[in-house]
Amino acid sequence: MLITVSRSGGFTGVDTTRKIDTSGRRDAAEWEGLARRALRPVADGFHYRITIDGQAVDIDEAGLTGDQRALIRAVLDQRA
Known part of the structure; x- marks a missing residue:
């Protein structure tokens, strides 16, 4: 292998x-x-892509920093 x-x-x-x-x-x-x-894969885990002004980062839920988690929560809580 x-x-x-x-x-x-x-x-x-x-x-x-x-x-x-x-x-x-x-x-x-x-x-x-x-x-x-x-x-x-992490059971029932989310995967995120954060894109800011064209710059992107892909992260699995287990690897989120506190700032990433806070940004994701704040953005997802916004009404469309």
Whole structure:
């Protein structure tokens, strides 16, 4: 199994990508189990896209910051 994790953003804006190939590893079963569990969607979890003046961010409910949660609540509470 090939597992790839990419990270972007942060203060320095440095993008990082790392890969793990579990083939032939003694701990392959542990890596593969962790990877399969990580791909499961959050039960009944929401996914949000916040767009401000053309700049967008996608976030799963579990990863929301307090400010993101407050903005989402305030906007969704507005009447259309």
